[in-house]
Amino acid sequence: MNESSTNEGLVGWRKGGGAMFSKISDALVAFMSRFEREDGQALAEYGLLLALIAVACLAALTALGLAISGTLGSITGSL
Helix, strand or coil: CCHHHHHHHHHHHHHHHHHHHHHHHHHHHHHHHHHHHCCHHHHHHHHHHHHHHHHHHHHHHHHHHHHHHHHHHHHHHHC
16 A cells, blocks of 8 residues: 555545544543533532432442352352
8 A cells, every 4th residue: 555545545534434433522522521611629519429320329239240140150059
């Protein structure tokens, strides 16, 4: 593959994918501006809430894993 065909492919990608890239970058800017408008205290509260949700999910998945392990252990024992 020569350099001119590679460059032509990149130019074609920019032409075809430019609109999608623009939409993605606009969405990213809007998402980031949401956090820039918040004051520090509210952002810290969001972080704490996210951490609490993560801990609750980990506890639930651990309990579910133990329940599944017990069920599979009883099935294996009966075989």
